[in-house]
Amino acid sequence: MASYLSxxxxxxxxxxxxxxxxxxxxxxxxxxTAQVPVSxxxxxxxxQCLLRTPADTWATLKLTxxxxxxxxxxxxxxxxxxxxxxxxxxxxxxxxxxxxTVLSEVKNILTEEQYAAWVTTCGSKP
Numbered sequence: 001m002a003s004y005l006s007x008x009x010x011x012x013x014x015x016x017x018x019x020x021x022x023x024x025x026x027x028x029x030x031x032x033t034a035q036v037p038v039s040x041x042x043x044x045x046x047x048q049c050l051l052r053t054p055a056d057t058w059a060t061l062k063l064t065x066x067x068x069x070x071x072x073x074x075x076x077x078x079x080x081x082x083x084x085x086x087x088x089x090x091x092x093x094x095x096x097x098x099x100x101t102v103l104s105e106v107k108n109i110l111t112e113e114q115y116a117a118w119v120t121t122c123g124s125k126p
Contacts, residue, residue, distance in 0.1 A: 041122050046103055049122035050078055057121055061114045070109045078102050 041049065053075070058068055081102075107115055 040119055043103055046106075046119070046122055047078060049118075050075060050102065050106065053118070053121075057118070061110070061117055063110070063114065067109055067114075071106070074102060074105050074109065 040046075055068075058071060063071065106118075110118060
């Protein structure tokens with residue numbers, strides 16, 4: 001006679017496994033979609049945005065009076081650099097510099113949350 005392998009499967013435990021598999025699949029898909037990075041605008045776009053950022057945007061970001069004063073200086077310096085007479089400019093470039101100095105100063109003035117919110121407003125502007 002042939003011997004058969006006998007597996008005892010409890011029908012209750014099988015019913016419990018199916019919802020757990022579905023929950024696991026859903027959780028894995030949610031965490032995978034949450035990791036999509038948001039691309040930051042280019043330095044040239046951020047410089048353009050800095051020049052166009054109105055006072056009410058800074059108010060919305062709740063800058064302190066010191067931050068407001070310093071951001072005014074940075075905006076003015078960016079404007080002067082961009083309008084420098086006799087400077088050779090590339091087509092579509094906001095300034096001859098790569099913008100790292102101005103943007104690093106903006107990052108130094110704003111908190112991480114304020115900077116992230118400002119960059120978001122820059123990304124939403126045409």
